Amino acid sequence: MTLLIGALTIGLILSLLALGVFISFRVFEFPDITADGSITLGAAVAAVLLVHHVHPVVATLAAACAGGIAGTLTGVIHTRFGINKLLSGILVMTALYSTNLHVMGKSNVPLLDVRSLATLAEGAFTSATGAATLYIFDWNVAVRDAATLIAAFGATALVGIALYLFFRTNLGTAMQASGDNPQMIRALGVSVENMIVLGLALSNALIALSGALLAQYQGFADVQMGIGMVVWGLASIIIGEALVGVRQLGFIIAGAVMGSVLFRLLVAIALRAGLDPNDLKLVTAVFVFCALILPGFLKRLTGPRPATR
Amino acid sequence: MLTVNAIRKTFNPGTPNEVRALQGVTLTIPTASFVVVIGTNGSGKSTLLNALAGTFLVDNGSIVVDGTDVTRWPEHRRASLIGRVFQNPFSGTAPNMTIAENLVLAARRGQSRGLGWALKRTARQEMRDRISRLRLGLEDRLDNAIGSLSGGQRQALTLLMASWLRPTLLLLDEHTAALDPRSADHVIRLSEEIISRDKLTALMVTHSMQQASNLGDRLIMMHRGAILHDFTGAEKRRLRPADLLARFESVRRAELLDEPAAEMLRRTYA
Numbered sequence: 126m127t128l129l130i131g132a133l134t135i136g137l138i139l140s141l142l143a144l145g146v147f148i149s150f151r152v153f154e155f156p157d158i159t160a161d162g163s164i165t166l167g168a169a170v171a172a173v174l175l176v177h178h179v180h181p182v183v184a185t186l187a188a189a190c191a192g193g194i195a196g197t198l199t200g201v202i203h204t205r206f207g208i209n210k211l212l213s214g215i216l217v218m219t220a221l222y223s224t225n226l227h228v229m230g231k232s233n234v235p236l237l238d239v240r241s242l243a244t245l246a247e248g249a250f251t252s253a254t255g256a257a258t259l260y261i262f263d264w265n266v267a268v269r270d271a272a273t274l275i276a277a278f279g280a281t282a283l284v285g286i287a288l289y290l291f292f293r294t295n296l297g298t299a300m301q302a303s304g305d306n307p308q309m310i311r312a313l314g315v316s317v318e319n320m321i322v323l324g325l326a327l328s329n330a331l332i333a334l335s336g337a338l339l340a341q342y343q344g345f346a347d348v349q350m351g352i353g354m355v356v357w358g359l360a361s362i363i364i365g366e367a368l369v370g371v372r373q374l375g376f377i378i379a380g381a382v383m384g385s386v387l388f389r390l391l392v393a394i395a396l397r398a399g400l401d402p403n404d405l406k407l408v409t410a411v412f413v414f415c416a417l418i419l420p421g422f423l424k425r426l427t428g429p430r431p432a433t434r
Numbered sequence: 435m436l437t438v439n440a441i442r443k444t445f446n447p448g449t450p451n452e453v454r455a456l457q458g459v460t461l462t463i464p465t466a467s468f469v470v471v472i473g474t475n476g477s478g479k480s481t482l483l484n485a486l487a488g489t490f491l492v493d494n495g496s497i498v499v500d501g502t503d504v505t506r507w508p509e510h511r512r513a514s515l516i517g518r519v520f521q522n523p524f525s526g527t528a529p530n531m532t533i534a535e536n537l538v539l540a541a542r543r544g545q546s547r548g549l550g551w552a553l554k555r556t557a558r559q560e561m562r563d564r565i566s567r568l569r570l571g572l573e574d575r576l577d578n579a580i581g582s583l584s585g586g587q588r589q590a591l592t593l594l595m596a597s598w599l600r601p602t603l604l605l606l607d608e609h610t611a612a613l614d615p616r617s618a619d620h621v622i623r624l625s626e627e628i629i630s631r632d633k634l635t636a637l638m639v640t641h642s643m644q645q646a647s648n649l650g651d652r653l654i655m656m657h658r659g660a661i662l663h664d665f666t667g668a669e670k671r672r673l674r675p676a677d678l679l680a681r682f683e684s685v686r687r688a689e690l691l692d693e694p695a696a697e698m699l700r701r702t703y704a
Contacts (some may be wrong), residue, residue: 295538295547298531302539305528308520309644313595314513314544328689372579 128393129268133380136389137277138342139357140382141284141335143365146329146358147381152304153321158214158355159199160332162221164191165351167333168340169225172234175341181242185337192333193326195221202320225348232348241341243269246276273342280338284331285378292374300324301374332358356413361385363416436463436603436635441485441495444660449598455481456492457540457659463652465500472646472678473656474685479639482656483607488512489643500602514544517601519592519609523585526592533583533591534576537561540595568594568624586617590624597628604629606638616701622649643675657685 142164149157167188174184195217203213216414226232251395292299303320311317332354340346365384369376394403443456454617455478463469473479485492488509496505499515527536538552558576566573568590577628582589589609596604606625610618622645629636640646646653653670655663655678663681665673 259530291549293552294549295542295552296549298539298552299542299547302528302531302535306525308525309528310539311510311544312513312516312518312520312526314510316508316510369678387480425439 127267127270128397129390130266130274132389132393133386134274134277134342135277135339136271136386137274137382138335138338139389140281140361140385141331141338142354143381143385144284144288144378145328145331145335146355147362147377148324148331151362151377152301153303155203155210155321155325156214156355157196157199157325158211159184159195159221159325160214160355161227161349161351161353162218162360163190163195163329163333164336164339164354165225165294165346166221166228167192167194167336168346168347168350169234169336170333171230171337172236172340172346173228173230175239176234178240181240181245181341185242185334185341188337189330189334192336193262193330194323195333196327196329197322199329200325204318204321223346229346229348233345234347236341237344240336242276243273243341243344246272248328250275263330277338277342281382284334285382288331289330289375289378293385294342306363312403352386353409356406356409358385360413360416361388362410363379363413367416435465435500435636436461436486437462437496437498438486439498440464440492441492441497442591443481443485443490444491451553456485458495459656459659459661460495461654461661463635463637465635467652468629468634468636469652469654470646470650470657471637471639471654472587472641472643473662474682477656478526478659479656480607481659483605483637483639486603487516487518487605494516496661501515511544515602516605517543517596517599517603518605519589519607521608521611523588523592523612526595527580527588530579532577532579533565533572534558536591536595537576537598542599543595543599543601551636553644564594564598565591567627568704569620584617586613587619589617589621591611593624593628595620597632600632601634604634606636608639608641611641643678646678647673647675655681 143159146157146160149155149160170191171184171188174183174187179187198212199217200218202208203210208216247269250268254268292301299310299315300320300323302313303315303317303324307317310320336346336351339350344359361384362381363384364387365380365382366377368383369380371377392405395408396405400408438459438461440458440460442454442458443458445451445453445455453691457478459478459482469481471482484490486497488504488507488511491506496503498504499512502515504512504515518526528539531539534553538557541557561576565576570587570590572591574585580591583591592611603671609625610621613621625636625638626649628634636650638650650668651666653663653665653669653673654661662685
């Protein structure tokens with residue numbers, strides 16, 4: 126049960142990463158590797174502020190802002206200096222590795238006995254229910270686990286709805302259109318360059334937020350924790366798109382969250398079944414590869430369809 | 435009112451691929467004038483439109499729209515004055531967004547875009563009214579994705595979007611060249627309606643001699659990055675497709691001479 130709840134909580138927390146990757150990969154078709162660095166940056170900033178007794182909410186928001194700055198950098202490097210998308214992300218990601226070490230002062234910051242969002246959630250839960258342990262279907266569940274799961278769910282729902290609403294505003298539709306047809310939106314008076322910078326800032330703010338929550342959940346920030354995160358986010362989106370199968374914004378956002386949770390569950394099951402944790406990233410990469418080529422492969426199997434136009 | 439003063443543009447200067455696309459184009463177009471631009475391939479007609487729209491900045495000269503010097507303005511800033519329809523029907527609309535969303539984007543052309551709600555319920559009736567004037571039956575499909583529309587429907591929609599807010603200058607760049615004849619006819623008729631109803635100042639590039647002789651109140655023929663002929667008033671009205679073809683033929687014949695020979699002939703007979 127603890128395993129299941131843990132997988133659900135991490136899945137929900139990392140769904141913010143998936144939403145960030147959704148903005149860069151799907152809205153802008155921008156393969157933004159900054160994510161690997163900004164998720165660690167979010168964790169590092171939050172952890173260091175928490176250790177210095179800053180209020181958890183402030184620390185978490187500061188982490189998101191730091192991620193936003195990282196994304197802005199990538200966007201500016203790409204749009205103002207004309208550097209290739211992938212390379213812009215790689216440059217910032219590499220620079221962030223050193224930055225993260227500087228922020229943390231060492232390679233790992235433990236968050237033991239520090240007030241964090243997790244302890245706040247636990248406190249709120251205990252004072253609300255008055256219980257120290259609770260039973261779900263006869264399983265004994267630690268209050269802390271239940272409280273963090275509920276908090277993670279709340280945070281994810283809040284961010285997901287906010288993101289959905291954002292894409293219904295004038296600014297949000299212009300951002301979507303910048304990815305969909307840059308030539309058209311430029312002719313309608315929108316600077317595609319500014320939109321890319323703003324989009325990457327938003328994307329990496331969400332990813333850093335995910336990192337900040339992850340650090341508070343698992344109780345430490347580590348300089349290595351971001352490696353391969355972009356691929357995990359992409360895997361979640363692909364699973365989510367397969368789950369909902371609709372190209373509507375609301376469904377895609379809900380799908381990314383569901384995909385992230387399902388992905389973590391699959392990982393938990395695979396680890397439980399004896400998968401070597403060292404192989405996890407290899408398996409994930411192979412999975413994403415297969416998921417990317419599968420649609421084209423299936424189309425070829427079902428035979429060439431006549432052109433629609 | 436559009437004033438273009440001696441604009442020049444050279445692509446890839448100093449390389450073997452150097453193209454002198456615009457070589458000193460000067461042009462004044464009064465308000466509410468509908469100008470048709472024709473010319474051979476590579477004559478610079480599309481380049482002229484792109485220069486006006488700001489796709490690139492010109493090397494020399496100036497572009498003034500209604501008293502505002504826009505020569506150094508980037509493309510997205512000029513959009514507040516200029517509406518455009520492209521040759522490629524896929525260029526003017528966002529395929530993964532709905533018709534209503536595309537119209538909403540066009541309704542804020544050149545304006546700031548904040549966190550206000552994009553699709554207001556009250557705006558839908560105006561959308562239905564204006565889109566029904568396209569006579570394509572799209573008014574009941576506001577929530578369909580653009581990707582499900584045909585090229586002709588998309589081009590009609592792009593035209594509506596370009597003119598949703600009255601543009602100071604409307605640029606039509608061979609906007610019917612990629613359409614089947616029926617759709618092309620329809621889009622041309624819509625263009626004429628919108629331009630005359632809203633009294634727009636418009637520039638239209640075309641390859642069709644039929645369109646060139648039927649439409650507009652002025653005709654410009656370009657060649658080698660410069661304006662070769664400029665017909666207005668009664669002269670423009672008298673022009674028939676055959677006359678235009680004859681002009682092209684004489685251009686082609688002059689082309690057969692090499693540059694120095696042509697220059698010598700010009701000096702002798704001018």
